[in-house]
Amino acid sequence: MSPLRVSCLTLLAMIAFAGNSLLCRMALRHTTIDPASFTSVRLASGAAVLYLLARTRTSSARGQGSWKSAVALLIYAAGFSFAYVNLPAATGALLLFGAVQISMISHGLWRGERLRAMQWLGLLLAAAGVIGLLLPGLTAPPLQASLLMIGAGVAWGVYSLRGRGAGDPTRVTAGNFARAVPIALLCSLLQWRSASVDPAGLAYALASGALASGIGYAIWYAVLPGLKATTAATVQLSVPALAAMGGILFLGEPFGFRLLVASVAILGGIVLVIVQRQR
Template sequence: MESAMDSSAVRRPLALAALVAVTMIAFAGNSLLCRAALKHTGIDAASFTTIRIASGALVLWLLVRQRGARLDGRGSWLSAFALFAYAGGFSYAYTSLPAGTGALLLFGAVQATMVGYGIWSGERLRAMQLLGLLLALGGLAGLLLPGLSAPPLQGAVLMLAAGAAWGIYSLRGKGAGDPTAVTAGNFCRATLFAAMLSLIMAGSARLDAAGVGYAVASGALTSGIGYALWYTVLPALRATTASTLQLSVPVIAALGGILFLGEPVTLRIVLAAVAILGGIALVILNRHR
């Protein structure tokens, strides 16, 4: 993968834009594939998680091997557990959450975790950053308030936990070395945790061809290749650009949910999306200014 997409290709504006677009669609595709599998097929959440992680591990391992690199000592068990916690919470949350709502909760929780860590470690927020943080938290609170259009509480809590786990995973991954190799090592380790979950939940395990296909696509394509693409284009992007581009993921997931899964659009989700994504944008843009 990376050998095929050399640095000169990534530097070309049209090629870079195309790769970024494909990457964002892949990240949003995780929500769509997981929701479609757990709503429309017979697969259970534990089996989906295990197949997704194992498929991602295999693809990332093959990509690293293609470059002639090795996984020896890459990644860590703690990061792998955070990755597993994200994937498991993500799958169980999507047994009840719409794709767009889940992606919005996930992204909000990821960013809240990372901003919270920055504050805890001594980072001082500017006035506009503080306003953005309050706006995003208000959007999350508004989305979760009881009402006819509120998301199921259990699913929402699970997705917020998954987002916090992914935020921790992202923080631990900063400066950890070759990101593709590190991610591959963490996926390989996380496979063990996922297998243990499947063993514990063996009594309720359900598999069918469509569900397995969705899980493999989520692991191999939208996770494994998606992450490899992201790490390929990331060096060509400014930090602000990279952060703000990811704001598109919940929007793409919501549109995909409407177009492909028949999910409704509610005023609550539209207002929450504007508040959460707008607030996060204020934090990101003022952080890098």
């Protein structure tokens, strides 16, 4: 794969990941679909697309997913949806990304990984950014929604760690999505009294699952072999920025000083950890 093609596909994957935040926020803000139904439709459409993509692959690597990973995936997807009822797109994406990275770094520490002084500084800076964003104030995001998004990020971190060495990423992801669907549908049935689906909300959920999730993940897995580890990690820093731009352009959301400072602290701190780790 040529460098230009790798760059274009990488950008497309990052836009897809940021698009998940925008599509979910649009659906829950501008339509009547409820978070549980959005989650079920997203997972079901994502599972269908990933199944079709996995069937077309000729890779010798195998993989089928697991129920534990499916539960982690469902916790992420549900927390993501319920949090975006009240969170702006940029704030949600930043909290999600920060929680994912901090949880994965913390797992490395628990497993015995040793951090250098600059890495500790980066980790503390990122954690301070998350705490500063949540401190009470006029511009603070809703605490309950923020905690839901942080929980979703931790669940995605667990999901990512469980996926290491599990086999072909597309097949594994397809298997996990397929396993998560019946659990999500059961959760939706338990909340049938508050269920609501309209055509616009259904379209957003389908786009989030089929395009931003299914095809987005497939593109990302396709370009990963062409990226260095540090590049693959740092390029994901663009997702909160893309979500913020989309929130401003398409949703008319503000980007205040508190969010700017928190973004610099969280993303800058994670950069320090990643770069120093590679060295």
